[in-house]
Amino acid sequence: MEIEELAGRESYLDRAEGRVITAGDGRLILDRTVFYARGGGQPGDIGLIRWDGGEVAVIDTVRRDGTLVHVVDDEHLPDPGTPVEGIIDWDRRYTIMRTHTALHALSGVVWRDFGAKVTGGNMEEGTARMDFELDSMSQEFGREVERRLNEELVKGYPTEIVYLARTAAVEDPDLIRTKVNLIPEWVSEIRVVDIVGLDRQADGGTHVRTTLEVGEIEVVKTESKGKANKRMKIRLL
Numbered sequence: 448m449e450i451e452e453l454a455g456r457e458s459y460l461d462r463a464e465g466r467v468i469t470a471g472d473g474r475l476i477l478d479r480t481v482f483y484a485r486g487g488g489q490p491g492d493i494g495l496i497r498w499d500g501g502e503v504a505v506i507d508t509v510r511r512d513g514t515l516v517h518v519v520d521d522e523h524l525p526d527p528g529t530p531v532e533g534i535i536d537w538d539r540r541y542t543i544m545r546t547h548t549a550l551h552a553l554s555g556v557v558w559r560d561f562g563a564k565v566t567g568g569n570m571e572e573g574t575a576r577m578d579f580e581l582d583s584m585s586q587e588f589g590r591e592v593e594r595r596l597n598e599e600l601v602k603g604y605p606t607e608i609v610y611l612a613r614t615a616a617v618e619d620p621d622l623i624r625t626k627v628n629l630i631p632e633w634v635s636e637i638r639v640v641d642i643v644g645l646d647r648q649a650d651g652g653t654h655v656r657t658t659l660e661v662g663e664i665e666v667v668k669t670e671s672k673g674k675a676n677k678r679m680k681i682r683l684l
C-alpha cells in the first residue's frame with residue numbers, strides 16, 4: 448500500500464489526517480503522515496497521534512524495509528482503518544529544519560571558499576557536526592568559517608526543492624560533488640535541496656524557506672578525525 452508522506456513536499460505542515468494501516472509491537476503505520484522518518488542525518492519526528500477516544504505519543508519515526516514507521520510506547524493502539532490525526536512536535540522540527548539548512552549552507556561556504564568536500568554529517572535539534580576532506584582545521588579556521596557563514600545567512604538565500612530525473616542529476620556538477628551517484632540505482636527521481644546561489648545537493652530532509660530563518664550560528668568545536676578528515680561542530684544561537 449502506498450503511503451503518502453507529506454514532509455518532503457510540505458515541510459511547514461505540522462499535522463495531517465490519515466488512517467491506520469497496521470498497529471502493534473510499538474509501531475503504528477499510517478496511509479498518510481506528516482512525520483519525517485530519520486534519515487540523511489536528520490532525526491525522526493516525535494509527536495502525537497490521536498483518534499476518536501484515544502491518543503498515543505510518537506517517540507521516534509524511522510524507516511523499516513522502506514516503510515515509514517511511527518514508533519510508539521503504548522499498547523493501546525487504534526485498529527486498522529481508524530481515522531487519526533498526527534501532530535508533530537513543531538518547535539523541535541522547526542529547529543531541526545533551521546539546523547539542517549545551516550549545515551547545507553556551511554557545506555556550500557566551505558566548498559566555495561576552501562574547496563573542501565563534505566565526508567559526513569549529522570544533526571540534533573539546534574546542534575550539528577560536519578566532516579570535511581581537509582588536511583588541517585584550526586580554531587582560527589573555525590572562526591573564519593563562522594564569520595563567512597553568518598555573513599551569507601543574513602543575505603536570505605531562498606531554499607528551493609526540485610525533483611530531477613536520475614539521469615540529469617548524475618550529470619549535475621554540484622550534485623556530483625555531493626555524491627549523488629551513491630543514491631541507489633532504483634531511485635529514478637532525485638530530490639534536490641537548492642539554497643539558490645549557495646549550495647545544491649540531493650537530500651530528503653526538511654528545510655526552512657530562506658537562510659534568514661536559520662538565524663545566527665556559532666562554530667563550537669573543530670577537531671581532527673584522521674588524515675584528510677576534519678570535523679566542525681556548530682550550533683544555532
Ligand SMILES: [Zn+2]
Binds near residue numbers: 488547551
Ligand atoms: Zn541534508
